[in-house]
Amino acid sequence: MSDAEGENAYKKLRDIIMMPKNKTSLDVLKIWYTPEDAKVLASGFKTVGMDRFTIKDYAKKTKIPIEKVEETFNRLANRGVLFYYISKRDGKKKFMIPPLFPGLIEYFIINQNVSIDERRKFVEKFHKDEQQALGLITTPSDFSVFRIVPALEPSPDSRLIEVDEKLEPDKSQVLAYQDVEKIIKEAGKEENNIAVVPCTCRTMSMMMKTNPECKAPVDNCLVFGIPARYVVEEGIGRYITVDETMEILKEAEKAGLVHLTQNTVDKQGFICNCCSCCCGILSTAQKYNYWNIFQKTDYIPLFDMDICKHCKKCVDICPFYAISYISGDKEDKSEDKIIVRESVCIGCGLCASNCPGDAITLKKVRDVKPAENFIEAVTKMMTGKSA
Template sequence: MGHLTARDAYLNLSDRINWFTQGAPESETLYKILQVLYSEKEAKWVALLPVRPFTVKKAAKIWETTEFKAERLLNHLCEKALLVDSYHNGIRKFVMPPPMAGFIEFALMRTRGDIDQKYLGELYYQYMNVEEDFIKDLFFATETKLGRVYVQEPVLMTDKTNHILDYERASHIVEEADYIGLGLCYCRHKMSHAGHPCEINAPWDVCLTFDNVARSLAEHGDYTRLISKEEAMDALERSYASNLVQIGENVREHPAFICNCCGCCCEALQAARKFSPMQPVATTNYIPRISEETCVGCGKCEKVCPILAISMEDNENGKRKAVVDEEICLGCGVCARNCSVKAIKLERRPKQIITPVNSTHRFVLQAIEKGTLQNLIFDNQAFASHRAMAALFETILKLPPVKQALASKQLKSIYLDRLLSLYKRKPVEAGPKGSESLS
């Protein structure tokens, strides 16, 4: 690797990042960001790593070095939050997090002196808020979204709580987590460095991570602080009180994060405002309904809506009333929480929002939609084992026929075509009553 120039090292790293289903469009600003986060040596070595989780032994083989030296470098990368580690059946594995929610955010989830965070925040603002290619690719390149909104549970009427599914509750995610980490809000931290501080002065210490991500970030560099479930619920309560929107990973089982977001700083909510009516994240299964008889036209709901989905209009009698643009509404419930006369109620949407089961399901769906499934399949280092390949194919086999056909077309695989053919011949087993489709 000695013949590579510094720029080559960072360009190769950029190519490696873009093997993710979620990538990072190349630009001079991205090059500068990578220079802040990675040394030239780190860029060269990380560019060779697999997309999917790998062991110390695998890294040592790729880097052509000893396992002792490989583990030392891997530990160093974890300390910089450029890798996260996990344990599976006692075996330690590493993975490079995607750009977001991943290494871009981790760099600003605590204050640190080893990098210039003000300069980095300004670069992030340029890359995401000015150039915008990254944001458009992140939120609008696939039908399956990276994030989803959680409904604010305190808003829902008691007689409707039996209709809230477990995975729709942020409190349920907290209760199910083995580890919970609390860190600084990357968005508000970034915007403060860029000269655009939060307009509502929302709290910073409300960024929640879960399970292996939380443990790894806490053990390697204190990017998060491991907290109790009670402390996590307190973070949610403080976020509700500040009219923040809960946005988490778009999966039903074990999401890696829940962010508590303001409309002035969060990239997702900013994108919802700027690119309306396109929605950057999956909505909740709820929609606000406003009682025209009860509404007093005070306009508070319009002021607190994080994505400007509510406007005040005159009805036929000349009375001011609040009107919700249902095409762009996220169903977060902030408006209902702030209505002093209780004129706003949340009701279930007519059409159920389908949420991927887990991260693998989401990755595969997004890869199919983006036309990059081959990157997951043919990342030779990642899928050297039949077990890993089988797990991926199992996810594909559970997809709807249209998605299966797209996957087969992208791979042009005789093996996959044969699997799909055999799968179609099998009798369909009925799932539990009320179970959701994996589409």
């Protein structure tokens, strides 16, 4: 294959994956795929997620020898840059190109089947060309594929106590996608349906030594359903039980980590537990004041100063510095108050979850409905339409 043919194959693959048309995208693809890999994938795939083929069907469609398709597909799947699942309809193993993010980036970075040198090369490229690399993880849009989920405590039932009067009565209920425990228990109804993998963002930070002060646990990003089976099959992650999952979430909340999932009504494929220092999503929101990169929860915290212990734990644990403690003149602290900057507050509930005096509840102030499914979420993000 000539250099020109290889470059053309990379450009075709870049368009299929819907990557930005810049040099960084091509450089990333050259880390993930050989020119021959790019040519094989670009010969039959037209889009991410939707095109799904067995090895036999792909060979027939592209006229590529089945032995070459099999070797390429299995090798790329092991590298985390091609995805597969077992179809429940016909029991066949089908391959697809996963979305760029979440998807390809994570499966590659945390994948110990790939040499540390190759993974570090990608991470270095990501950090060196930060502005262009941002295009790999986000698209300017009124709709985000990511959504914050409130912490485990206070429980969803107690959230019903405080509802903004401006909301319609039928909008005041706590729905399943707003309840992290329900998401976990729904996923746990099926055996071997939950897996844990290392956090991609903290793995990147450790590789680059960019946030040495971050002490957050790493082995705590959760994947459900088909992705769970894929990561375990390829040795990228391990299965865990519902009880283990709940313990991971509790540990994450104590460490000040935010629960982030996909912005869909059901069938959430993952829950990340994110720190604001390493997370590509949270840190981008802070650094560039880009709040549309994720959907906030429907809640804000309310403080009961009568039972507040004045420990200021809520101030310290807030990932976006949205909470301020204002001291009054009286020594008994009866004039002290807590102020929340609602424009910055993401409604993660970490303040409430970690309050030793149970002085914080969550008030529902909006009702932003997610997409019905992940494909709809990606479509809304790419078209820039929130409705």
